[in-house]
Amino acid sequence: MIACALPAWIVSHVSANAPAALGLNGIEELIGQPLAAVLPAQLIHDARNALQVAMISGTPERLPARETDLAALGRCDVAVHAQDNLAFIELTSSDIADTGLVDPSTLVRAMIGSLKRSPNIPRFLALAAQQVRSVTGYDRVMVYKFLEDGSGEVAAEALRGDLSPYLGLRYPESDIPAQARALYKRQFLRLIPDIDYVPSPLVPALRADGSPVDLGLATLRSVSPLHIEYLRNMGTLGTLTVSIMRGTELWGLIACHHDAPRRLSGSVCAAIELFGQVLSIQLEAREQEETLRYTARSRELLDTLLATMAPEDTIFDNLAKFSDQLRAMIPCDGLAVWSDGKLQTVGDVPPEEGLVEIIRFLAARGDGSAFVTDHLASSLPNAHKHAEAVAGVLAIPFSRLPADFVLLFRRELVRTLTWGGNPNKPAEPNAAGGRISPRKSFEAWSELVRGRSAPWLEGERQIADALRISLLEVILRRADMIHRERVAAQEKQAILIAELNHRVKNILAVISSLVRQSRSSATSVESFTLDIERRVRALSFAHDQLIQSGWRSAPLRQLLEAEALAWTSNVRERVILSGPEVKLDARAYQALALVVHELMTNAAKYGALSVPAGRIAIAWSMLPSGALELSWAERNGPRVEKPTRRGFGSTVIEQTIPFELKGEAHLALNAEGLRATFRLPPGHATEIAWREEAAPLPRVVANLRGKRLLLVEDSMMIALDAQTTLEGAGATVEVAASVLDARRSLSLMAFDAAILDVNLFGETSFELADHLKQLGMPFIFATGYGEGVFIPDRFADVAIIPKPYEERSLRETLPVA
Template sequence: MTQRPLPADTKVDLTNCDREPIHILGNVQGYGCLISTSADLMVNHVSSNCETLLGFDPEAAIGRRMPDLLPEQTVHDLRTKLQISASGSGVARLFGYDVLKTGTLFDISIHISGSSFVFEFEPKAEPRGRDDLSMVQPLIARVRRGETILEAAREAARGLKALSGFDRVMVYRFADDGSGEVIAETCSTGMEPYLGLRYPASDIPQQARALYLRSPLRLIADVNAPVAPILPAESASGEPLDLSLAVTRAVSLIHLEYLRNMGVAASMSVSIIKDGALWGLFACHHRSAHYIDYERRTAIELFAQFFSYELSGLIEARAHADEIAARELHDRLMVRLSSGGDLVDSFDTIAEELGQIVRSDGVAVYSGGKIRMRGATPTGEEFRGLARFLNTAPTGTVYATNNILARYPAAETFGDRAAGLLAVPISRTPRDYIIFFRKEIARSVRWAGNPEKPVEVGPNGIRLTPRKSFDAWNEVVRGTSEPWSDRERRAAEALRVSLIEIVLKLADEANLERQTAAEKQEVLIAELNHRVRNILNLIQGLVSQSKDGASDVASYTSVLDGRIQALARAHDQLTSTDWSACSLRDLIRLEADAYAGTPTGRVEITGDAPLLVPEAFSTLTLVVHELVTNSAKYGALSEPTGQVLIDLRIEEDGTLAIGWTERGGPPVQAPKRRGFGTTIIERTIPFELKGKIETRFKVSGFEADILVPARFVSAADEDTETDTAPAQADDAPVAQLSGNVLVLEDNMVIGLDASDILADAGAEDVRLAASAEEALRLLEEVEVTFAVLDVNLGGHTSLPVAEHLRSKGVPFVLATGYGDVASVLESYPEAPVVKKPFTAESLMREAARAMERD
């Protein structure tokens, strides 16, 4: 079979073989013969060896009907089998059939090729009585014992060697790039092992791979045996006969030369197909001619199909285990991240979990422009450039490469730390990622000959003579990492889905939290506005009402100062509870003192002494505040003879019942307009505590019945109540000042009030400063004998001034509006503290303590 010579400037590569029409080479192997007919059984092609095997002249058979060449019963039986092929099953088989009715048995294959019926006949080489199919199940049972793909492949190679009798059986797996690797092998003694060898993709041309899918088994019984041409070479329409499904089809001269160079005299290839794709091959070699009859080849084909099922089962089982692991990881991540925070903030928490899913040398999270990294990774600046490169990858898919430099040249700067990456996108816009990195691994790849120069031009023209050396050729691969396996990619995809769900969950929670915060802020602003107005009204009322009974300015000032101090103590109780249960009696007394300033007996509390948990205490504070305020403005406490009776009872089921009754005040009418204060009284307890409140506006006085659920209430011991009576002056001496005095206060009004008090106490010159820097400058200019220091000066404190005064031995008093004094002043030098709002008496009492101490 001569060919035109290859042009001198043609690039030499085995990919030239892709152009060779191996399915229409026009020959069959000598171990069988072929007859092709039209639909009405008119012969259109025969192989030249039909005379030797079937006893008729091939040339004379063309154009005659098949019944003229073979016995009538044979034609009848073949037509019946042909019906199986016509039904779409592909190939019909008939084993050990007496075609010529002479006692000579044949194995027969029948299939449809285009518009032709193709019949192939192989003389039965072995006697009948074998049961090849019965051997398949026990061999597959041994394969099924393997727990991994490699274990199953090794057992399958052993089983196929026993079934076929070949010297060498290899399991050959295709890689993503089309190259292949021998992953399992069994061979006879003295044969060089090929286990672990790699073969370039060009060793198996594309059209050969397509044929492996259509025709799973191909036998070459003798690479040196002559072939039998198909007569005529072309049909009347000028088309050669398509032999894609022909079991006796001859093979390419190139492939025969390839096998001879390997020292192989016979070979067999059996496809391993998974999910409709060619996963690999069983490759069988023999050192001498080796024919296997069609019946046994059918059993081998069935064995390969069963192995494909087992392989799919192993892969699916591993995928299922990976899915379970991914779900467990998802659940663990959801639990770990449920407390809030984003992935960057939680990186250290989840890094260990990620390492159990995908093995890597380094991992990084990039989210919202923030980066956290661990292990061998690029620097932050290098990472930002890499993130921009990843943004060019398709959205919503895992991106993996074991050679970053080949795709991203800038990776050269961090190639010593990261050569491969697996990027898991966890958002769409902006692009956020979790990225796994692997270091470079210098690995040796054992190729079956140099893959860069696989062939040389030979005597066959455009067909090329394949490599003649199959000694292992080692290639050291640099700049790459260990490849990312399919399992790791599946795990990364599962991780992507989980993390996107978590990110969306966190985003939803953050949005809900912001929405809730905004709603609370609106309520707080409204409440603050209402409360400020109340405080201003209260101060106005205190100023006007305190004139009653005051005989001079001093007594008026004393009464007014006492009521302001009561208001401050009520505020302290709200902010300084340490989140422990608080006394409801104390709350009522403090509010009554602050808002009413009434003599003993005007507000009478009877019954139990309940304690309220902080949640309920805050709620009751608002309610009591409004009740007392309204009573002071409109009810019983607005009249000198008015009285409020408050009964506190803890019921048997633990519920707190509060009875509020006003008597002796002006006639009461229900309000025509429901203000915010009325809303707090009537709706806060039902809404926040799920309790009840009933109000009655009687002419004789306002009444209310309140029920607080038991879970907010506990009974108090008799000694738990505090003395909430207005503070009285103790026996401490009042300071007498002289010389220069410093007042450090950022509120001008409070500063001027303090200056007046200190001047009245004898200070010759009071210097006022609004900041620590200004105070320190004043201290450099003048000597002072005493100072009053506000603790909180906006965004700063007076600590530097306090430390300077202590170093100079100058006594000072600290003024603060904080309720929790200890936590605020723990960093200050020890000094007396006066709480705001202070009076002249309270300030000078603490001043005396400071001067006595120093």
């Protein structure tokens, strides 16, 4: 070896055997001399050209074998490389090589051509081993693959027929330590012709500045004594090692062993080195092709999954629905989703406490990338407790802050690994000098591996990253949808509030008018109170009916029956209704409700309903113009006399329909009783299909005298009104504004029955209803939401009354004897 300082090409270092090889007397004849004074001019010219290529590639460049005109060397193989402003020229006699001269490019083309026909990667590697053995003649050629845990495995092998195979054996990481792997990444071919060589020192050993000379790319670099002993223990006297690269990483090695010294010519070394580089490219392409094939299929499944998921129906909401699609993308035995503090699981997963520990560990990482392991216990020691059920996990964070995860679990895969010797004894003490020696035994050693799952493949990791990005997109779309819905809801709420404000003002205006007009015609406080209560009740009933229909229309017959029922229990006999099924719009329904209420009130006070024999006939029909005509006729009532004064009720009867609806109202008194005809203009009434309804069953009116009742109502004014009404009927009433207050009252006293407002402030009364059921206490529900209120199925047999509370509905509904 000769090292020259650049750019002057002055010899600065030589191997101790260089003077003898060059026919010189000593080192002093070389050090400090121009290279032109040492080597033939043509050799220097070729070396300079090759060095330019070597400086670009960063690896040694080999020249074809040539005559040197040096008697001690004869025909030589030449290798050159540059390192740290030094040019290294290495000369090796080719006359003693065991292989002949070859054309590297022609040989490599032939070798690669046969590899193209291999159907899969295992066969590809096996053919590669056979090709290298055919060219080099080594006893054993192995393709050695590095695994994720640092160990290696013999993935392919070609060997002499009488040798024991190493195929499938594993070797611990310590057999090829990190420093050796780093050198294999720099120098792609390493030839050791004879492990019993005699080392020749480099002179001088250090550079001028005292730093060591970097021989990392030197083909003649001496070998570690420990490695020599390792090879001797294996029975190997000559080796060749070729790096297999995947990008910039060391995928594995082509390791060639011979039980005798074996020297390769420079041209064969160049061919094998080139073959290794082409093999690396083709192997990477094949692996990428397999990965791309898997990824393409998985992406199709991912696209299908994303197309199936709506923003409001995703794996965050319903994992079970999408679990089969996720498993088709990335094979696993169990799934879990941790989103917004809620956990969903499908299949084989750790117990809940184990899942919580895993999620805490993942959140503490603070890393937005996927977490992958086939040995969960190595990261979470407590995971060994459930390793038989779950040993590996692929965790995909899908929130901006890594706190929500999709977790894919794999069960333990119990495997038997066969090692080339005991991996737990990579070295042993040397009794002679106390030095650590490499192990001597390479007999097959079996190990049962537990606590690990099947490994997660590169393609599976790539699709996991794609899934993570897609889930983030789903979240963004979902957030956008929620934002749009929130804006739309706010707009609807604003419209609703405006409409509600309008309607409430109208209702308050109507009630205010009722109060003023009723006061002017009242004869006493009691009559004033009663008139106001009944008129407001009539409006409330009309309001409830319209709420049930969405504030669109409500049946006329239902209005008439309800008003009649308020005054007589024998509706079908005393109030005869005849006419088609008709629905009234909201405006007409409210107006007619007040008119009919006043007519019924007058009939009950002064007309047909004030005596047992009295009858009322109400008939209606749709006119060809689309108008509705309704007639009222009383008979068998007391003698009718013209009133001496005009009350508010008469005003409501005569003027409401003309004023509110621009219709007509005609009233007449005769000996039989009141006769009235009303006409509603077209557009207010619609005829619908007729349906026959069963006659209402007579209701039992409870006697509340002496009963103790619990009223659960969160509105003070409504509660006071109901309490007054019930106490007026003889009951004792305890009022509670919340479930907590009600429970306290129940713990202090006994009650005969309870009235529960469904919707209390911030809660419902259903929990209290369950408690009352357990106590065996009867109760009813009350609500101001009409039929739109939600009542659980378990309370289907419980009566419901509307608010505001009325004595009659309370007495007819309360289940007390």
